[in-house]
Amino acid sequence: MINTILESISSPRDIKKLPADQLERLCAEIRSFLVDTVSVTGGHLASNLGTVELTVALHKVFDLPQDKIIWDVGHQSYTHKILTGRREAFHTLRQKGGISGFPRPSESEYDAFIGGHSSTSISAAIGLCAANRLKGRDDHVIAVIGDGAFTGGMAYEALNNAGKNIDNLIVILNYNEMSISKNVGGFARYLAARRSNPNYLKMKERVEKLLDHTPLIGRHLKETLQTSKSAIKNLLYHSTFFEDFGFIYLGPIDGHNLPELITTLEDAKRRKKPVLVHVDTVKGKGYSFAEENPGAFHGISKFDVDTGLPNAIQEECYSQVAGRVLTEMAETDSRICAVTAAMKYGTGLQDFAHAYRDRFYDVGIAEQHAMTFCAGLAASGLVPVFAVYSSFLQRAFDQIIHDAAIEPQHVVLAVDRAGIVGEDGETHQGIFDVSFLSMVPGIVIDSPCGFWELELCLRRAVKQESGVVAVRYPRGTENTAIPWPEKEYPYFRFGEGADALIVTYGRLSEEAYFARRTLAEAGISVDFLKITRLVPVADEIYEICKQYQHVLFYEEGIRNGGLGQLLLNGLYERGFDGKFQLHAIDGFVPHGKIYELLADLELDRAAMIRDVKMLQ
């Protein structure tokens, strides 16, 4: 029995048949469905509530899967997923084995390209458009990209390649004045000015007509045109940023007005040039708690629909500790600056930003710039701390090497979300940072476990180290049940004299601690070496390992280039004659809960216990 319009939609074709009033009702039903589902599964809510009408209008006007929609960042694609055959599976969102929170071509033919990281959509769309042209197809490719993602340089590189020889490209600027927190920078101000002039285009036309039909000015105008050719024309016609890049500019239009959206998209579809449609949307639209506080409802855990409050008490997390420590240090050390790429809240810097406004820099989703900007600050004797998620730091790989390491600049990388991040899946797992950072000559890499140790490492990184120093820490909270011996650095050993030694770092230290305790209870003795400073490897670490017949090494990161291979290299050169087991990650890690994934990867305490028992 079908009770709702939403339930009648089994493919996007069904949307095309609906009359206008039913489309409006469909949008309302989708909103309820989104709020109800995400309140149970957790996920991205505000951005999806903001793009309900836009998504319905896109499916009304375009024919998927021949036409393609590429969702930049991708976490705003829930409505699209619900409308393209994934409504019934939607309750499995972000759960292990369930559907992804991001567009995944492997999941559906309606997902044209992967999403996850920011500012990639126009580049991919141009690729699809170029292919269409070569194949003689006239399908449309639509990139949906927020103004936040437009602060990433890749979007601009793509714009620069879109104006010429590309047909049937439509870029939807989803303008909501937010990335996750409030947007920053000159471009944001530029767009804001435009938003405040809804009749901008009409006004342009009026000025133009005014000039045309005014006898006096007409004469002068002709003179001016004769001396300067296209300059006036430029002034009148080419006055938007996007037109400078060869786009037809349509908008701004109300992103919650379905008829206006449909009319404008149909207009865009008819043009034979790249079109940019500027759509104003409200993050969290239609769910008051999310509208009032879109930041809190950006990515959210389970919550109560009626109160908008989270169902679980939020535990203090590593990000908050990092923010607190940096804020404390900044009080007495005026050299410290904090830099974020649009992740002020995510990286726990809100208090720093409030207390030391002059020394806080949110540069937008611009990791490349952030890194070189930090190198510039450091070149002047300041100590910048770039707080950034591990998987996003991949964007600044070249800048770390080129701008900060060759001529060493003292830049501290506070690498948040290092290791498995859980429900966001492949695109966001922080499994590469140890590998890509450890190849950088001269770098120091710390991987604390526990809040006290994060503090220790951050203070050392700022006060005692030089050059590029990375302090990497996991998503989530510490296990307070472990009596870590404080102030041990760069490593600490639990036990001495067993035949086997577990070696690990970061979050897995907790797993090793409990594995060792459980084994001890079963009468099996194993020692445990917790490494805090990964690179450079302390010589003593090799000496300790050499005392054992079996070294069992666990790494919450990719195998190739990781600490394990580096340790093995060093041990081998030092004539280690025991057995070295290297447990690490050998491929991309899908979405699921962190500890489910660690178990699947055989990196949790259960795996360690099994491995040690195998030695008996």
Place this chain on the structure above:
Amino acid sequence: MINTILESISSPRDIKKLPADQLERLCAEIRSFLVDTVSVTGGHLASNLGTVELTVALHKVFDLPQDKIIWDVGHQSYTHKILTGRREAFHTLRQKGGISGFPRPSESEYDAFIGGHSSTSISAAIGLCAANRLKGRDDHVIAVIGDGAFTGGMAYEALNNAGKNIDNLIVILNYNEMSISKNVGGFARYLAARRSNPNYLKMKERVEKLLDHTPLIGRHLKETLQTSKSAIKNLLYHSTFFEDFGFIYLGPIDGHNLPELITTLEDAKRRKKPVLVHVDTVKGKGYSFAEENPGAFHGISKFDVDTGLPNAIQEECYSQVAGRVLTEMAETDSRICAVTAAMKYGTGLQDFAHAYRDRFYDVGIAEQHAMTFCAGLAASGLVPVFAVYSSFLQRAFDQIIHDAAIEPQHVVLAVDRAGIVGEDGETHQGIFDVSFLSMVPGIVIDSPCGFWELELCLRRAVKQESGVVAVRYPRGTENTAIPWPEKEYPYFRFGEGADALIVTYGRLSEEAYFARRTLAEAGISVDFLKITRLVPVADEIYEICKQYQHVLFYEEGIRNGGLGQLLLNGLYERGFDGKFQLHAIDGFVPHGKIYELLADLELDRAAMIRDVKMLQ
């Protein structure tokens, strides 16, 4: 005895004393000096000839080292070096132990920031400006950046962060319509239109006055202004790309007119807001051969000053072979597209570009976009080949993982300049690619040695492989004296039954071949395993290594994360009980000739011979 004005300049302070006519003479002398020196040392010529007056004017107007100049890319900093105490050392340019071809703070206090890779200067300059502000200093920071470098997204990320809270930032847009080859994209067209209107700004003022003083229009204008507030103002004042980002825009001015340059820079210096000065220059200015063919004189080897012809016969290089093979393949395979990030000639794609214009894409200095654009092409069933220098591919690290590898897209990376590149030094050495690529799940990495093998690998990469496939090859030419056994893939062994085995890949295979021959002549037997496919490692490679007491592995790349550690890991797991020597690179590699550097790194045939003899 001082014969010239140039010889009287021992520091930039000396420039300030010179009257106008002597400044002009100084420029002429610098040009002669540049041509004479670079004709002997080799180096970047055209870009330096284009910036002589600009550099002299900058030193005339600003006070270094308090004020800072950051040279984007940095290869146009020769005049600056000559004027800042390095004239007498200039004949050592790019020679081992001599001065660098790029700005290096470790070389001079006048070099404010490292240069080498493109589009970094504004980010670094903003860092220096922000530091000045925090310190209460009002020194100026000048970023000199070409329109080519402006095609890189980082420059835009920086612009977006420059408009607010940054004082005393001056960005010089050095407009010469070139990066190395002709510039591309919407932004280039935009600038070209501006260049064609030298009176653009004056005209703007005239239109403005016209409107102000025209009674009829004045009335209408007021009405319009009342309904739309700042839109007209926007139209008149905020009509340049740079003004949208909060810059004061000055120019375009003639970059070879010293008085105009000095006046404009003094004007820029007085402003208390970020200023962009648009300077038109001619690459190769003043040396007719370079003016006529700036591409050929971009980076050049020794040449004859009188004829402009190179002193050595240009040997065929790997880049040309790659270009030829791809062009041949494209004839019968319409799926093949070639993509370059402003390196059409450098990567040997000029014939492809000519023959298959529709399938050739020069995207500007935009490696991030290039990679994701390729993934988009591949998602549509085409086979894009992204030809890119190893050290520049570092820019696309995140895009390789995120856009091409997670949902595998068949993208071929033709990684040129892999390994030591020589005279360009630290910033350009291609020593990281094996490490940062080998951690990408699912990737295939080939490292051919010899033109025949490059062809074999490229054909395999396009026709037989899937997912991301990297074919990496060195700068320069092959040694034709080696009778390689053709069509052996993915490895080949020379000799069988010795106690020791040399293992290597890529260019070092030539070294190993000759080392083995020399050793044989001395009666010392050693076998040699040449690896072509590095990743995934063929099981047989492990089996072969296990037959030896000594495996001597040589890697023209960074140790951490390289093939050596990966092989050692695999051998260790397979119970290898011989000795494995891992010879690789442990830090940044300075400038010098390729074989000088390989000798210093103990990776050449002489080192191999020594290492084998040590085993006797």
